[in-house]
Amino acid sequence: MQQAAIYNYLSRFFSASGCALQADSHTGQLKVKLTEEMDQMLMNRPFYWHYIKQTGGIAETATLDFRTHTRGDQAELIYFGAPRLHQIFNVAEKMGTFIRLFQNLPEDAPAALEPWIGLNMKISYQCDLKRDRICSVGLQLINGTLIEGFEEMLSGLKLIPKMPDYLYTLSPLITVPSGIKRITAFIERELINEPTDWANEAGQRWLRDQALLDAFYEQQDTKPECYFQEKEALKEQYQPRISIQLINAGLFYLRSASFLPG
Structure with a gap:
């Protein structure tokens, strides 16, 4: 369901942006012909667009191939945590x-x-x-x-x-x-x-590492500053x-x- 949500989001984002789409929801494939605006925001090729502007040439925008299913290797796999999806979220925020x-x-x-x-x-x-x-x-x-x-x-x-x-x-x-x-x-x-369950398991890992930290400093009656820094780091990591x-x-x-x- 998560990958289906990503596929629907991408379809609506690029459609609303005026890009041409070839979509197949059954296979999770999405081919996108970018507009000039989307190309400039997503493709990171400022020198090309500077050249087009200076020469008055006809721009050729990029085409992106995405897939939200793991099968197949001819398109870019999009999933939560993928740099491209994070980039698209940022562009959506900038556009409104x-x-x-x-x-x-x-x-x-x-x-x-x-x-x-x-x-x-x-x-x-x-x-x-x-x-x-x-x-x-x-x-x-x-x-x-x-x-x-x-x-x-x-x-x-x-x-x-x-x-x-x-x-x-x-x-x-x-x-x-x-x-x-x-x-x-x-x-x-x-x-x-x-x-x-995920939070409880993190808590168990936190207790385990805290016990190791305490054991390392147990011979010291007065704990050094680094002990408290490491203890705070464990909290930040596991909480x-x-x-x-x-x-x-x-x-x-x-x-x-x-x-x-x-």
Whole structure:
């Protein structure tokens, strides 16, 4: 599911950036023809773009091949911790973390679109080891319906940046700041209820190394400063912690009946 979330994120990021895509969700393959802006932000070739600017030449932007499945070796494997994914997160932050999109429906469809707020966040589990995952949550701003896997759900809808002429939007009953608070509270409740095996195991490793440190200095009645520095370093290394970082967010106007059961 984690790799599927990464695939959906990449598809939406490059689509929103105006890049041309050849995508196959079944194999996790994604070929991207970059725009000039994306090429300059991702490919690190300033001399080429300086030359194009000085000569007035026609630029040839790069094409990137990604894969989110481990099988195959003809494309760059993207996973949490991959330098390329970290680079894309940084570019997304520079370009702006908030978007607004509208669902494009047939002209004979019901005309009203309901407002949704969607948040994509990176959750990091840190001790002496680290694990990241994407959490995508959407909240309808009229009745408070909440959906996990919101990014994946959006990938099945046709979204455009301008509202179609024959549709209109409903006014929210829940404000955007209140919606963000509700989503944040939901994620915090989920994290509290998750298994803590990883944290307990880190604590055991911490106790083991602390015992070794104490044994090394046990003959000294007055502990030197380096003992306390090493003790603090063990705490920094092993103490379990969870951090949540916003990747991006959006306001989406959708016909809820097109994707919600019932």
